[in-house]
Amino acid sequence: MKRRTKVIIFIAVIAVIAATVFFLLKLRKRxxxxxxxxxxxxxxxxxxxVKVLATGTIQPFTRVVVRSPQKGRLEKVLVDEGDRVWKGRILALVSGEDRISLLDAANSMMQEAKAAGDKEAIERAKQARQMAMKAYLPIPMTSPLRARVIKRSCQPGQNVSSNDILFVLSDRLVASVEVDETDIAKIHVDQRATITLDAFPMEKRAGKVVKISQEGRTISNVVIYDVQVNAASIPSTWSSGMTANVQFLIHDLxxxxxxxxxxxxxxxxxxxxxxxxxxxxxxxxxxxxxxxxxxxxxxxxxxxxxxxxxxxxxxxxxxxxxxxxxxxxxxxxxxxxxxxxx
Structure with a gap:
């Protein structure tokens, strides 16, 4: 029994020595x-x-809403969406309630006179209409700045009040994007950038930073800052609300x-x-x-x-x-x- 145990121990020692030699030879080769x-x-x-990427939307740099100057009715609408207007340009004409009452009364007289075939009554209705039109002129709605009409919410003949927004104007469109607080220190006014719209992915427009918000907003526990980028040239195909991707050039070595x-x-x-x-x-x-x-x-x-x-x-x-x-x-x-x- 003792002899068998010694044999097993001897074999185990030989195996360990062989494994060690094999490992050392392998190390020498590698x-x-x-x-x-x-x-x-x-x-x-x-x-x-080095660039920073941010995403946002196309928005007006200066957005102006135009309301009706008084309660009344739209006589004429002279512009449409997409039109360029200058400061003082007449956008629409609004008739006040007094003018509307007199004109409606004159028109009613005219219809009755024509139906009766009374020439004198027809003449009196014409004179009443002319007097109403001269005494109460329609009030013009004018543009307060040189801009582009980005929204029109009115039609001729529509009744309006002084609270109704009839037009929305924009002096120019910019890309307004959200920049993370970890990157905002790298952005500065006049910094070069490239604007790409999801609607036109193959068109890249050069631009520069024109405004950086001084107040951050927290979204999903992340503080972000609004940055506005102005394109060197703005195509007519751009519209407010389109998704914009902006690459800010941080380093150009x-x-x-x-x-x-x-x-x-x-x-x-x-x-x-x-x-x-x-x-x-x-x-x-x-x-x-x-x-x-x-x-x-x-x-x-x-x-x-x-x-x-x-x-x-x-x-x-x-x-x-x-x-x-x-x-x-x-x-x-x-x-x-x-x-x-x-």
Missing amino acids: PEQGFAETTVITAERGNIE KDVIVLPVGVVHQEGMDKMVMLAGGHPRPHKIETGATDGKMIEIKSGLSEGDSVLAMGSMGKAAGMQRSEAMRALYRMRQMSKSKGRGR
Whole structure:
């Protein structure tokens, strides 16, 4: 029994030794993954555009409603939706109640006289109508500014009151979009932007910021600010209420030194890269704007300098793999410490 136990123990020891030898040989064939798979990336010149996207609607920059000046009846409507009007342009004519009463009475007299064939009565009805038209002129409704008629809510012959909104005017249409509070600090008046409408997705209009709201609104626990963007040219196809998408140009960097984002890592307060060469070593740099793929190198590297992208980050040309680089950095620091100790 004891002999059998010794045999089993001996076999187990042999198996462990064999597994250990196999593992060590495998490691020799495949050096540590993080350090074996590297790609050399060269700092080069390129362009970086950083944009913020916001969505909203097309709205009037200045919206003016025109009501009837008095209770009465619309005699004429002289404009329609889409018409351009100047300040002082007559939009419609309104007859007051006194004028309406006299004209209606004269018209009634005229109908009765014609039905009876009484020529004298017909003449008296004509004179009564002329006197009413001269004594009570219709009141004109005029435009208070140079604008475009974006809504008309009236027809000739319609009875109106002083509370009725008959026309809506707009001096110009703008894209009013909602910007998140995390991005609002990047937006400023006169900033360049591009406007695209869902109704016309292939048409892009250049514009600039003309107004930024100073009061935020909370929607779904997110604070947003209204920003108005004026297009350089407004086509006649635009209408109030259309969905608008605006891209704000935050950075437009041309011919700057850039690297893939993934080769730069944070070490404390510093931005670091691993310089390529016989002995890879960490190197401090100063970075600038990034578009999420490439990052601007402000100082620390020159055009043509080479850095290492470690592991899968090198294969993907920009995928973040900072763990291996931090390991190299710590090994470098340990090496320096040992050197000082000696």
